[in-house]
Amino acid sequence: MLLEGKVAVVTGAARGIGAAAAERLAREGALVVFADRDATALASVVTALRAAGLAVVSMVTDVTVQSDVEALIGGTERQHGKVDILVNNAGIAGRAAPIERVTDEDWETMMAVDLQSVFYCCRAAIPGMKARRYGRIVNVASIAGKEGNPNMIPYSTAKAGVIGLTKALAKEVARDGILVNAVSPAVIETAILEQLTPQQVDYMVERIPMGRTGKATEVAALICWLASDEVSFSTGQCFDISGGRATY
Numbered sequence: 001m002l003l004e005g006k007v008a009v010v011t012g013a014a015r016g017i018g019a020a021a022a023e024r025l026a027r028e029g030a031l032v033v034f035a036d037r038d039a040t041a042l043a044s045v046v047t048a049l050r051a052a053g054l055a056v057v058s059m060v061t062d063v064t065v066q067s068d069v070e071a072l073i074g075g076t077e078r079q080h081g082k083v084d085i086l087v088n089n090a091g092i093a094g095r096a097a098p099i100e101r102v103t104d105e106d107w108e109t110m111m112a113v114d115l116q117s118v119f120y121c122c123r124a125a126i127p128g129m130k131a132r133r134y135g136r137i138v139n140v141a142s143i144a145g146k147e148g149n150p151n152m153i154p155y156s157t158a159k160a161g162v163i164g165l166t167k168a169l170a171k172e173v174a175r176d177g178i179l180v181n182a183v184s185p186a187v188i189e190t191a192i193l194e195q196l197t198p199q200q201v202d203y204m205v206e207r208i209p210m211g212r213t214g215k216a217t218e219v220a221a222l223i224c225w226l227a228s229d230e231v232s233f234s235t236g237q238c239f240d241i242s243g244g245r246a247t248y
């Protein structure tokens with residue numbers, strides 16, 4: 001029970017990596033707020049976990065809307081007294097296209113969902129964490145943010161931004177009892193792959209020395225460790241979970 005007594009907020013928690021991470025945190029003893037804009041999927045996953053005896057609650061949230069994010073963090077603090085752990089997972093892959101076919105809407109939607117939302121959530125959670133002199137923030141980036149994937153310029157750019165935000169914020173709050181880290185998955189077996197072409201998925205898998213996609217539960221295990229007190233002297237880091245694709 002690594003996280004007994006902790007309160008965690010996980011965005012994009014209705015499916016995929018977010019659902020796996022939120023469940024893992026709950027199984028380690030945290031009270032977990034599952035946040036997602038898909039109310040139906042959110043209710044389904046939370047109902048199932050409650051039936052299994054886990055301490056989980058849900059809050060329908062659009063992380064691209066500042067007032068929604070403030071309600072998520074503020075509401076959690078009012079109802080549960082604090083936010084110890086914030087996992088910024090909500091994200092989309094967008095459509096694969098060369099730069100000349102990327103529209104303004106493609107770009108703006110990607111930045112709003114994959115990068116601006118992380119900024120909103122961190123900005124809302126940091127004051128309370130500073131006041132309590134404790135916090136663990138884990139941002140879900142991507143190997144694309146380190147290496148860049150062709151035909152995925154908006155996604156690669158947004159995830160590079162998440163890594164930069166992680167490093168800068170970690171240094172800013174390093175003496176406030178708050179650790180800020182990121183994880184950079186390679187291709188993970190989730191529904192987000194449905195947004196990509198088979199060629200795009202093949203491109204990514206071919207570059208993984210282990211020769212397979214990762215599993216959401218594998219990413220969840222790394223997130224859980226980074227959210228725990230087992231981590232005490234690592235901050236501003238981007239931890240790869242890429243099957244060996246990147247080793248830096």
